[in-house]
Amino acid sequence: MDERTLIDRLKLGPVIPVIGPKSVESCLEAVDALVAGGAVAIEITLRSEISPKALEACRKAHPDIVLGAGSVMDVERYDQAEALGADFTIAPGRCQEVEGHAKGRSLVHVPGIITPSEILQARRDGFHLLKFYPSEAAGGTSVLKDLGSIFPDVMMMPSGGITFDKLPGYAALPTVLSVGGSWMYAKNGTYRSAADMSEQMKLSLDAMLQK
Template sequence: MQAADLIKALQTVRVVPVIDPKSQADCLAAVDALAAGGATAIEITLRSDIAYDTLKAVRASHPDIVLGAGSVMDPETYEKAVSIGADFTISPGRCLALEAHVAGKSVAHVPGVVTPTEIIAARQAGQTLLKFYPSEAAGGASALKDLGRIFPDVLMMPSGGIKESKLHEYAALPGVLSVGGSWMYAEGGKYRSALDMGKVMAQSTTTMREFDRS
């Protein structure tokens, strides 16, 4: 999936659950519940030994979901993620070797930024779809509002510390393509019930979709 296709897919939902799997079974159950609540895109972070097999299992069980691989920071991880079914990869920061490697590839990579200097460098490299991380620690929607005035051609995928109560602030910003996080499936460090996951996912999507930008 190239960047233009990813943008088009995320515009319809604007919420991306980000799961750091500790148990493959729990992750698969969460994906089932989130999909039932309307999730059409999910990110699995590649931070643990079970993450790759979990990503592969999610791909097999939900072939229609836009599946992202997170914490991808080198060409080797990118290639492995793509080989097991990732539709896109995403990173907390920029890796120039990785960005050079993915140039011309059919699977988009989304670099991470937090400062104007990093955004300027990314734009000069032809990157206008970026991850803003860690969002809340870096100023959240308020910071993105200011950055959006300076960089109106950039679309952001913020994540990091975002709560459901903050979604209306992000939804108001034209430069925010989607928001990512764990609030829709976890609370207080524990997974929600399947019913709650579906409910919060649906509520979150409604919040992000309903804001009138006209």
């Protein structure tokens, strides 16, 4: 999947559940419920031994969703994500080794940024799709609004501390492509019921698509 296709798909479903799997089974059950609620994209963070197995299981169970591999901060994780069938990798910051490795490959890499200086450098290096993290701690929509006026050619995928009530503010910003988080499948650190996950996913998509 190239960057243009990824952007077009995420525009249709601009809410990305970001899952750090506790087990393959619970992750797959959550993904099933989120997809039933309309999720177009899911991100599985590659931070544990369980994560690659969960990503692989989700790819097999849902071959048509956009599947992202999160916390990709080295070449080995990038190659692993590619082998497991991810559609994109995303990082909390910048890693030139990974970014150089990803150039010309079929798996889109999304670097993380937080400052205007990092955006300037990312643009010089050819990246115009970026993760803004940690979004709420860094100022959320007020900062993204200012950055959008300076860098209208950059699209942002903010995550970090975002909750349902914040979605209208993000939806109003033209440079925000998608938002990521866990509010739609977990509450106070505990997974919601499958029915609640599906409902929260639907409501979140409606809020971002301003339905």
